[in-house]
Amino acid sequence: MSSTAPAGPSTSTSKQKTKSKQRYLKRKKERRKHRPKTATGNQDEQSDTDNEETEKKRDDVDDTIVDQAVEEQEPEHVTKTPNRPKKRPRLDEDEDVEMLEEENIEADEIDVSQEKPSTPEVLPALPSFPLPAHPNAPSKSVLALQGLDEALLGAELVSPSTTLSIPLGKDDGGTRLSERMRKRLRDLGITQLFAVQTALLPFLIPLDTSSQLYLPYNPPRDVCVSAPTGSGKTLAYALPIIELLSTRVITRLRALIVLPTRDLVSQVRETMEALCKGTKLKIGTATGQHSFSHEQSQLIQDQTSRLKGGSSKVDILICTPGRLIDHLVGTPNFTLQHLRFLVVDEADRLLAQSFQDWLTQVLAATRFQPQASVEDFPIPQSNQESCILDSHIPDGLSPTFLNEYSTIPSFFTEKKASSCQKLLFSATLTRDPGKISALELRDPKYFLVQETNKDRLEPDAMNVVMEKFSMPSTLKEHMLVCDSSQKPLNFFHLVHTYHIRNALVFTKSAESTIRLVRLFEFFEKEKSGRSTSESLVIRAYSSDLAPQERKMILEQFKNQKINILVCSDLISRGIDISHVSHVVSYDVPVDMRKYVHRVGRTARAGREGDAWTLVEQQEARYFKQMLKDSEHLERVKRLRVSEKDLAPLLPLYETALNHLKELYSRQN
């Protein structure tokens, strides 16, 4: 080491016993001298020694602290400026306080010794308390779980790849399906159960299906199901309903299936009818498509008497909520007291629909209401003369209601629960605890069809809670970001490059639908005029069309007489058209739920399918964020189309645009 090397702490210690330190030691000595002695006598001698030793040790520590502090504060070469507050190096909390005391003493003393009254007094630095900090915010997932139904956390997870083969013969192969039903399914080309069905059938169909229609002492648990689009949810409820109701003797309204649109009602009716073939079960619908009196005559057997137990021509009613309320309020002998099943399909959509507070009314109708009198039900004018006023006869009451009518008090009269089992289904099940609680679910059991992520610590229900919806594995998703003025051209390019023949195209409004259809028709006309290729058939499907016209267009699309069907979100939910190979979101969907249902019109029942979203440049950020929030961004691949790709179609497109402009200017 050279002599110029800085002196280490051990060598400099003695030098650093500066004036202030000496003063400190002196004061400390005095403090010790004046400290009162508390301990007395022999016994206390030891403790005195102890005290002294402890005191000594403390002083040694004090000395070290002071030494260190002095060392840090008063390096040899720095002249001390007494009144300037210094930036102190960080010490332990105790050291910090001690040092401050020392600093104050020193400052006072030096001030006096220097006697410079003209110097403005600078207050010593305040103790540096830690800055206020926010408490650790709860994670998004913790927040999402708050107030959530416990049942959702204990949901049963079903892997989407689970299947169960449907055997013929005596052995049901664990499907719980009767021989008749298994044969029927085979006839319809269904040879195995899909994941959601493998879970639901054993839960809903008991081993012995007899005497399962009334369960007043052992009421069934309600069920909530979240499963991807096209995964077979309809059969998951249709099969148990038919199997259980097939044992009935008298026709009563025992199953009510509520759906959001007329189109879905007809679709589910078709499925139900196909499965009920060979049973005595009768199916009815109520959608408002026919006159009210026509519907009444289809649903009610006896409209002339007032029957407390009601009268029904159908075992299963499939309906929209609006028309259901109409019948509940205005159809004599229409009762829900015998319900064994209440299905709410597309549950999140229906629960968001507050039409006439339909859910509260339906739930109330399944329970006994003492104030409700059959006289409240109007008897149609035409039937009034022949009407028999037999309101005292508790005819055909359900056992639960019969109990309430009993006039003989008995110790043995037990309260009977309603046997109605609620079944909720959706590909985007609601996470809203408020909405779920409105359903008054009884000990609900959740089934979630989704892949397990073993790396995740969060509960499986988290996907539902955080709206991370499960998608069909056979679906390929793409997005194409383009300039808004080039969007139609990009769409035409995709249609012709990928030879699309069966596509559903979603737009944001009926007006947008019509404009796109017209432009495409002009484009196709130009194209076929210049080449030998056959032009594609494109049609609009909107709520503006009459019901009959809509039905016809849907049929033509199903029969592939129409290649491209353009619509708004009217048929984005539930519609099942197996051959749809492509779904195009011509306008971006407004939220993730809409996206899930739109793209779910393809890649159904294990088939392959493609979904494209055309995104205008200014929408790209929003759209990507929406996908990111649902942890879905990486599944949507970017599709790139260059100017060069579009160039061959550009002249046709420009001509088509001119035709459209002419058409609109003529109309205005």
Ligand SMILES: Nc1ncnc2c1ncn2[C@@H]1O[C@H](COP(=O)(O)OP(=O)(O)OP(=O)(O)O)[C@@H](O)[C@H]1O
């Ligand atoms: N086990 C099965 N084997 C073969 N096909 C089936 C089976 N179960 C259902 N399908 C068919 O799968 C298609 C989709 O079924 P379904 O309409 O019930 O789907 P979903 O889950 O209700 O879809 P979404 O959520 O879009 O309404 C239908 O064509 C149906 O006939």
